[in-house]
Amino acid sequence: MKVTTVVGLEVHVQLHTRTKIFCGCVNRFNPDAPNTQTCPVCLGLPGALPVMNQEAFRLSLVTAMALNCELARFTKWDRKQYYYPDLPKAYQISQYDLPFSHDGWLDVSSEDGETRHIRINRAHLEEDAGKNTHDESGRGGDSQVDLNRCGTPLLEIVSEPDLRSAAEAKAYLEELHLLLTYLGVSDCNMQEGSLRCDANVNLHIEQNNGETIATPIVEIKNLNSFRGVEAAITYEADRQQEEYSKTGRKLGDPGVEKETRGWNAERNVTFAQRGKEEASDYRYFPDPDLMPVTVSDEQLAEVRGSLCEFPAARRDRFEAEYGLSKYDASVVINQGEKFADYFESVAKGCGDGKQAVNWVTQNVLRELNERSVTVADFPIPADVLAALLQRIVNGDLTVKSGREVFDELLSDHDKGMPPSIERISAIIDEKGLAMLADTGELDSLIDATIADHAKAVEDIRNGKLQAAGPIIGKVMKQLKGADPQTVRERIIERIQQNS
Amino acid sequence: MSLSTHTTQDLLDQLQSGQLTSTELVTTCLDRIDAHDERIGAFLHFEREPALQQAAEIDRRRQAGGTLGALAGLPVAIKDNICANGTRTTCASRMLENFVPPYDAHIIERLRQADAVLLGRTNLDEFAMGSSCENSAFQQTRNPWDTERTPGGSSGGSAAAVAAGMTPLSIGSDTGGSIRQPAAFCGVVGMKPTYGRVSRYGLVAFASSLDQIGPFANDVTGVSRLLEVLAGHDERDSTSIDRRVPAYSQNLDQPLDGLRIGIAKEHFVEGLHPEVEQAVRSAVDVYRSLGAEIKEVTLPHSKYCVAVYYIVAPSEASSNLARYDGVHYGFRAEKFDNMIDMYSATRGEGFGDEVKRRIMLGTYALSAGYYDAYYLKALKVRRLIRQDFDRAFEEVDVIASPVTPTPAFKIGELIDDPLAMYLTDIYTISANLAGLPGVSLPCGFSSEGLPIGLQLQAAPFEEERLLRAARMYERETDWHTRRPAMNSNSAS
């Protein structure tokens, strides 16, 4: 019995505009001072009217273009009507039958390394609601409403049910998160709710007779972490399989409706929710307070001209231009735009993409993690690291010595000295790390040492190359800054020359 | 001094020349309200002191030689569905009985800038839904010409206040005739501008695609003066149009050469009171005698106006009034068991019958499965109605018609027959559906001594032509100079 998990995600992204979508209130996460970022419009006071924020619409166009969506030349606003205390007008201004964009796609790398083409059904723009907080002490205190969030521009991106596992859903969300961050349309802060997601989940179960049945679709509401998305879908898939084996209920059976469930992150379970949407009719109709929006060729051209390089394209380019492996390119790109910029500066500066990627994904990334800083605050600027790596690439410095310089630059910084290209030379001099340009000195030292190790020389001549160890050690001890690999090769060469 | 013998322009001239102070004028108005409003019930609430302070401040500025705004201290009464910062705005509903907006409507800002004195707040049908002021949750406004009769509605308070000489100017809102019909019933001039001409920002919405704010006065000049202040673009209303505002009052007295007046046969059908028909036809004769060309036009879809209106307006209203749920402001029921129960109890107790009826109509029309058959179809017919007018206005400059099928009806006469009440809007609704400007001006009296109105409609943004055409008629007649006998001892 083959069981496939089928998932579609509805992702809500708060757009990072200066002001809210239909009024002039500042658009900022501020739960500590409730109801201070409000005005007659976002409070839904009698007589107040909405005016569309052009910047919110522009950021939506940017995002939809990056998601390869078709952009509508004519779009309109609709009222989605329901009662809830966090919705002061008792309707949400949204887009119903003519969203500003539709039919796009996003490529996602699945676990097996294959690229999965996930179709986007539509992306539409709407206003966020406020936030209700309830007394959880059980003593029945008043619920409270904070309308600071009310009117935050919210982009809803709806995928087709093209995702085939919990991990793939997570990967999709991560790729989307990365893209949105690159585009700069949202701060994508999941703790603060800037990026939230609902998952539609069901199973396709292949029967013994070869037929496939589908379990009833469940919508899991309000997932706000990557881990949560993966865990909730995993749990839900198991639950649906168990439920199916018990009841045999499947999609399309009489009385089977879409179910809404919540996610309890502490207990790691989904739970049945008496959702406000159940049996509700939103009575959508065009909002008479807002004019339909027409999008011109000029506007589209302007937006297209302003687009940055998308992560997927940059990944491909890094592979082609800097000779990175698919894996390395992903590691660099997935760290975000600033990190990829840093890598690219280092790679260009030192002229060796592979050397650069080794250093940024190992040494730099480790330091960032240990210091809990982003690359923007990393003490060694890209040009300084590039200068250091260039010495290695040119054969002036061993990798090992390079690490010593790297560590020294960091401790310089910790002592209040800014790392600089000049400091690299100074450190090399202080520590005597420079590779010996004149092999004459190395050769005479090797010859002298060989003379003291007749037995080892004999073994090496007989092909036991590991016998070179003690000779290498001796030479290295006397000759700081020498590359052990070079020393080893030179020793073997001298012995074999002299035989 | 007496308001009944002075026109808006007289008062303005006297204020500007210093013969009359704003304080004197406002005092006269307030005294008149004190003397007669117990009987008429035009005002829901007003405060003497703030109005007098405002007047005194304007007078001080005039004496100091300062420049004054266009209204120079003239009092203006405001329909109680337009928000003014710090002033209770009730919409004649229990729901908003104690609601005090923290902001000014666009037109309130305009009036303040023009140095109008905000006199008080006038009665209306609850949330502007009605044609008689009988749906006010607080009081019945009576027609100053016959207190047994309604002043019309929903802006009945504003019309009655001007007719009774309590204020030279007032503001109303018109969604299906709510300015023009009470103007006709009360024998004053009332105008609904083109949709988008006056900002709706701060007007408590009834039906957003139909609502428009407009002026009342005793004559066309007064209305023009006030419209000059109200009209103009406002960025806070997305449906407000950015278009130059002509100086409407400037060329008002210049007759229009070659004026073409349209008469639609659809407007003279069964149900039209013979005396109303007679008065309107006589008015058309006046135009003919002035050299205007009278042409018959056809508005084939006008028979659907009432049906379309009673789908579109309640649909929008059901959505616009959903916010009154007891959560954030306004009335909240005292007894309820849970959240849903709080919503129903609040709305059940806070709204009157007519408002509930329209919310239910609209909710039904927008429901899944009915939307296409009702709302969507209504929008299509609405477009056809607009096309009728577009075609007609290729032939004529203005269309003349009755405002209402009958003169003012009696209080209680139609209240139990909502359909008959809805049909009283039959001539005014189309201007809202098509977004046209329309004006109602006095054109005669019935044998019972009740005023009769003439409606003129023009193409969108042709207010200037519309007002000049209205003024041509007004110059030839004296209907607008007649005033009701305001004997405060007369029976009510």
Ligand SMILES: [Zn+2]
């Ligand atoms: Zn706001």
